[in-house]
Amino acid sequence: MDGVVAAGHPLTAETGAGVLRAGGNAVDAAVAAVLASFAVESPLTGFGAGGYMMVHEGGEEEATLIDFFVAAPGLEGTERRAELVPVPVRFDAETVQTFNVGPASCGVPGTAAGLVAALGRYGSVPLADLVRPGALLAREGAPVNAQQAYILDILAPIHDRLPGTRELYAPQGSTLREGERFRFPELAEALELFGAQGAAPFYEGEVAAALADFVVEHGGTLGRGDLAAYEAVERNPIAVPFRGAEVLTNPPPSSGGILIAYCLGLLERIGERSGPEQLVAAMGAANGVRDLAFAQALYEEGMEAGFLEPAGLDLAASELLGSTTHISVIDRAGMCAAVTCSNGSGSGVLVPGTGVILNNMLGEEDLNPLGFHRIAPGRRVPSMMAPTLVLREGEVVLALGSAGSNRIRSAILQTVVRTVEQGLAVAEAVRAPRLHFENGVVQAEPGIDEEALATVEAGGVAVARWPEPNLFFGGVQAVARDPVSGALTGGGDPRRGGAVAHA
Numbered sequence: 001m002d003g004v005v006a007a008g009h010p011l012t013a014e015t016g017a018g019v020l021r022a023g024g025n026a027v028d029a030a031v032a033a034v035l036a037s038f039a040v041e042s043p044l045t046g047f048g049a050g051g052y053m054m055v056h057e058g059g060e061e062e063a064t065l066i067d068f069f070v071a072a073p074g075l076e077g078t079e080r081r082a083e084l085v086p087v088p089v090r091f092d093a094e095t096v097q098t099f100n101v102g103p104a105s106c107g108v109p110g111t112a113a114g115l116v117a118a119l120g121r122y123g124s125v126p127l128a129d130l131v132r133p134g135a136l137l138a139r140e141g142a143p144v145n146a147q148q149a150y151i152l153d154i155l156a157p158i159h160d161r162l163p164g165t166r167e168l169y170a171p172q173g174s175t176l177r178e179g180e181r182f183r184f185p186e187l188a189e190a191l192e193l194f195g196a197q198g199a200a201p202f203y204e205g206e207v208a209a210a211l212a213d214f215v216v217e218h219g220g221t222l223g224r225g226d227l228a229a230y231e232a233v234e235r236n237p238i239a240v241p242f243r244g245a246e247v248l249t250n251p252p253p254s255s256g257g258i259l260i261a262y263c264l265g266l267l268e269r270i271g272e273r274s275g276p277e278q279l280v281a282a283m284g285a286a287n288g289v290r291d292l293a294f295a296q297a298l299y300e301e302g303m304e305a306g307f308l309e310p311a312g313l314d315l316a317a318s319e320l321l322g323s324t325t326h327i328s329v330i331d332r333a334g335m336c337a338a339v340t341c342s343n344g345s346g347s348g349v350l351v352p353g354t355g356v357i358l359n360n361m362l363g364e365e366d367l368n369p370l371g372f373h374r375i376a377p378g379r380r381v382p383s384m385m386a387p388t389l390v391l392r393e394g395e396v397v398l399a400l401g402s403a404g405s406n407r408i409r410s411a412i413l414q415t416v417v418r419t420v421e422q423g424l425a426v427a428e429a430v431r432a433p434r435l436h437f438e439n440g441v442v443q444a445e446p447g448i449d450e451e452a453l454a455t456v457e458a459g460g461v462a463v464a465r466w467p468e469p470n471l472f473f474g475g476v477q478a479v480a481r482d483p484v485s486g487a488l489t490g491g492g493d494p495r496r497g498g499a500v501a502h503a
Contacts, residue, residue: 002503003331005029006477006490008044008403011142012037013492013501015133016329019125020503026329027055027122028130029503030337031115033327035134035194038187040142043151043159043169043346044325044403047190047202048211048358050110051341052250053118054237054387056396058334063248063389064121067233067380068114070107070361073226074377080104082219084363084372087157089345091472094464097405099345100363100372101158103220106347107361107381108230109211112199117232118337131195138191138355141183147497149178150471155345164350165357190355203227207354214351215358222358229378237389238304240264243421245397249388249412252298256384256409259286261308263413274417276435276444276452280461283410283437295369298382324385324403325496328479330396330488331503336479338387340401366406384408390420392483398426403496404474410436411474419480426480430491430498434473437461445469471495 003026005016016033024032030053038046045051050070056063084100091097119127144152152159156175159165168184169175176182193201201207208227215222237248240261247264250257263282267274270281289307297303324342344367347360361367361381368374368381375381384406390398398419402411411434418429433447441462444453446469453463466472475496480489492498 001332001488003029003329004479004488004490004503005033005327005329005501006479006492006498007033007037007327008325008475008477008496008498009037009040009145009148010499011040011137012327013499016327017501017503018133019130020331024125025122025333026331026335026337027118028125029329029331030327030339031119031123032130032133033329034115034339034341035131035191036137037325037327037341038191039134039137039184041148041325042184042187042357043155045341045343046187046357047112048109048356049341049343050359050361051114051339052254052385052387053114053337053339054248054389055118055122056336056389057122058336058396060394063237065235065237065250066114066118067235068110068117069254069383069385070110070359070381071226071230072362072375072377072379072381073108073222075229076223076225078216078221078223080219080221080373085161087161089154089157091154091470095472099158099360100365101161101345101348101360103215103218103347103349105360105363106215106220106222106349106358108222108226109359110230110232111341112194112202113230114232116199127198128195131191135188135191138184139188141181144176144178144180144182145497146178147471149176152176158345158348162348164352165346165348168350184355186353186355203230207356210354211351211356211358215349226377238308240308242268242416245420246391247388247416248391250386252303253380253382254385255298255382256386257388258304258307259290260386260388260409260413262286262289264416265308267417274421276449277455279414279435280437280442280456287438292370295382299379324408326387326401326403326475326477328399328401328477328490330399330479330481334395334481336389336396336399338389338399338401340385340387342385386412388412388416390416395483396481397483398478398480400476400478402474402476404471406438407436407472407474410434411476415476415478426478426489427491430476430478430493433469436473445473469495
């Protein structure tokens, strides 16, 4: 076997596997899969998005986190003349999350810069070759599957607000449904431009000018100078021990990785078993430390060292006993790439002639704990996204990440617990029921132990029981390598139409 790919759409996964079969490595496959996801998962990702890629070359090499997440604009001092527009998004009859969209929500995108940076360091296949599958999918189109139809349906209030996304996702006046073909010809042109010229047009060329001028004209603050100044950044991952393994995840200024590491550290100290009560306790403790001081400290060099020291792991808190896509790849040589990209819910701003739908990261309440428009220009917006690796004796045995807004950290946490501690196969661990604890309520999918949930309720914590699994609880895409046999397996999350492809 030449490798395995797990992704949020069958065509995304198959694109990556095709690159592996043709002799490309894990990073080549991940980049091609990301570009294909722009075409078949466009509400979640694209050239207007940002993300992170964790790479481990195998053997004795250290892992590297490539940060290409969205940065706050405003380096040119442009005055904001538009307000964020709140739009409620309904996951089901009872669960509603408000997203703030429009030109005032658009931060500096990073995907073009990040993918070029990853290929420049690790790649072996020309970028022009890697864009072809995605460009073909964008131009010829692909049928909308059930999960993408659901995403288009719940995000319709955002897409319907402005011309561009309105016509793109409702070409005949109604939102595309399952089985109907989605095409994005302008994206195909953008992908081909990217393949020919790399990231330059998106930061200093004609695309950059179009993006900045359109946003500023409509009251936002994303200027040409913000795009010209943007760079992908290499960072050292956080490392935390858990049940005899080493877990590597996303460091600050991202917030998701350090909160996952914090929870794993608590679970390690609480006991040998991480059942629902222990998970709720760890999540509650993480919620408790995620205050304004934490948000400010994310930008301080080395903050994770003190935060993750045993003395800093507050066991007292445990007495409560309280539009993203991901791709994971392992190749036959043991190289691994885990990459998460997100457009947030999308801003609804499709810049004419560019194929770029801009992100709404400046309007995501969870990513702006200090208040909207308070992040200094040029700084990264803190994110919950956390591509994560698990190592045993220096070798990668699990690579994963998730979609799901603030549920990303709970989805990754539970998948790590189920594989590393409980010994579940990766596909079973991904499918297993999840819970999430926030705002004083435990959200629980069917299948979570009822006796444990009753214990949580007896402790004074409310429990909301969902009738069926839902993408609200994230979308984990994971691949695993057996350290003894070398067998490669994967798990695609059915909540988000995840799929696994072997090479």
